[in-house]
Amino acid sequence: MSYEIMETIQIGTSGINAPRIALGTWPVGGWTWGGNTDDLKRSIATIPSAIERGITLIDTAPVYGFGLSERIVGTALSSGLRDRAIIATKTGLEWRDGKVRRNSSSAHIRKEIEQSLRRLRTDHIDLYQVHWPDPLVPIHETAETLARLLKDGKIRAIGVSNYSPSQMDEFRQAAPIHAVRPRYNLFEREAENGVLPYARQHNIAVLSYGALCRGLLTGMITPATQFKGDDLRPIDPKFQEPRFSRYLSAVASLDRYARERYGVPVFAMALRWVLDRGNTIALWGARYPEQLQLVQAAMGWKLDDMAMSYIEKVVRHAAKDPVGLEFVAPISRSKPALAAQEIEVN
Numbered sequence: 001m002s003y004e005i006m007e008t009i010q011i012g013t014s015g016i017n018a019p020r021i022a023l024g025t026w027p028v029g030g031w032t033w034g035g036n037t038d039d040l041k042r043s044i045a046t047i048p049s050a051i052e053r054g055i056t057l058i059d060t061a062p063v064y065g066f067g068l069s070e071r072i073v074g075t076a077l078s079s080g081l082r083d084r085a086i087i088a089t090k091t092g093l094e095w096r097d098g099k100v101r102r103n104s105s106s107a108h109i110r111k112e113i114e115q116s117l118r119r120l121r122t123d124h125i126d127l128y129q130v131h132w133p134d135p136l137v138p139i140h141e142t143a144e145t146l147a148r149l150l151k152d153g154k155i156r157a158i159g160v161s162n163y164s165p166s167q168m169d170e171f172r173q174a175a176p177i178h179a180v181r182p183r184y185n186l187f188e189r190e191a192e193n194g195v196l197p198y199a200r201q202h203n204i205a206v207l208s209y210g211a212l213c214r215g216l217l218t219g220m221i222t223p224a225t226q227f228k229g230d231d232l233r234p235i236d237p238k239f240q241e242p243r244f245s246r247y248l249s250a251v252a253s254l255d256r257y258a259r260e261r262y263g264v265p266v267f268a269m270a271l272r273w274v275l276d277r278g279n280t281i282a283l284w285g286a287r288y289p290e291q292l293q294l295v296q297a298a299m300g301w302k303l304d305d306m307a308m309s310y311i312e313k314v315v316r317h318a319a320k321d322p323v324g325l326e327f328v329a330p331i332s333r334s335k336p337a338l339a340a341q342e343i344e345v346n
Contacts, residue, residue: 006054007299009279011205012178014157016126018086020275021295022057022207023050024285025069040072042288047076049289051084053296059207059283061090061131062116063100070119078121088127088179088207089116090161092134092142104134104142113154129159129181133167143174150175159207165198177204184208184277186217186254186270186311187238187247187319200278208274211282214238216247217270219255223248243321250318257310268297273311276303 007020028043047058058077060069070089077085091112092104116125128149130142149155159179160171168177180199182191188210199206214233215221223244227233237243255266262269274282275298286292303311 005299007275009205009281011127011157012203013176014127014178016086016157016178018057018205018281019054020281021055021271021298022059022088022281022283023047023055023292024209024283025058025060025073026064027285027287028060028064028069028072039288043072044076046286046289046292047073047085048079048081049292050286051081053292055284055292055295056084057086057088057127057281059088059209060120061093062112062119063090063093063095063131066095067115067119070116074119074121082122086126087120087122088129088159089120089125090129090131091116092131102132102134102136104130104132104137106141106145109142109145109149113149117154124153125155127157127159127179128155129161129179130163132162133160133164139167139170140174143171147175161209163195165194168198168202168204172202177202179205179207181207181209183210184274184280185211185213186273186315187213187250189319196278204279206278206280207283208280209283211271211274211284212267213247213270216251217254217267219251219266221248221251246318246320250314253314254311257307257314261307262301264297265294268294269303269307269311271295271298272301272303273308 008017009020010016011018023046028046050058058073060073062070064070073087077087091109092102093100094103094108095101113125113128117123128146130146133139134142146155146158150158157178158175159181160168160177161181163171163180168180171177180195182195184191184196184206185208196206198204212218214236216238233239238247251266254269258264258266258269271282271284274280282298284292284295
């Protein structure tokens with residue numbers, strides 16, 4: 001089967017050439033997306049289907065499904081696909097009794113990478129990202145640990161996720177940063193105020209998560225859409241009134257424009273918008289192979305100034321009060337808990 005050629009960019013100075021669409025596997029893990037997948041075979045098949053389409057960057061994390069997402073990726077790649085894939089996973093979160101907390105201590109990272117390597121069935125991770133900054137651990141400690149993993153060959157590139165420019169400045173005193181992973185889409189654009197200019201200035205690739213705003217920009221969500229299981233969206237302020245109606249109205253307007261102007265659905269225009277913002281990669285979350293069928297519609301073209309102006313006009317009305325990262329941010333540990341957990345890790 002023939003597919004549109006996938007656009008690629010360099011991940012900073014790492015030497016890794018990556019596709020501009022990455023497969024996000026949080027939905028594969030199931031956690032906060034409606035429960036664990038009920039069809040593991042189809043979920044496993046999603047990874048080779050993505051690679052066949054040129055989507056060779058696979059973004060996962062230990063916390064996605066509490067290890068399930070990494071195991072699915074590892075199983076899928078063990079059938080001779082590892083050399084074709086770029087594995088991006090993360091560190092710096094821990095979970096107990098279903099509760100997720102930050103932990104970017106050196107001891108935790110060293111323990112966590114060994115667990116990830118086993119689940120992913122590999123001897124190295126291509127892009128290792130700190131999932132969230134940890135206020136209880138000095139940034140230089142976290143950075144020095146990843147620098148050592150890079151030197152030892154266990155990872156090929158270093159990334160940070162949800163870091164501010166000042167935090168990246170401090171991190172870069174001890175280790176290079178090849179990629180930064182902010183939430184960024186048409187409706188949620190806080191990254192434009194610091195992270196994107198910083199990345200541009202320092203030759204850091206941007207992996208934009210939430211590129212379709214938790215599904216709002218797919219054009220497939222309606223007022224009647226029901227979210228099942230532990231899906232987070234019913235309590236997400238974006239899916240509550242009055243925001244929800246404003247977002248849906250904006251998506252409808254954007255969808256009409258995208259189809260009339262470019263002959264593509266709204267999700268393709270939303271992805272294209274992210275790709276046209278610089279040295280960016282858009283994360284595309286998928287649980288099953290059929291959810292990848294239309295991704296190529298975002299390749300091989302660019303938005304012109306007229307389209308950008310129209311998008312700005314529509315979004316300005318819809319996103320009057322965007323939801324901040326505090327809604328999705330994992331909690332920090334207390335200092336007594338930190339001491340107890342470090343004793344256990346050691």
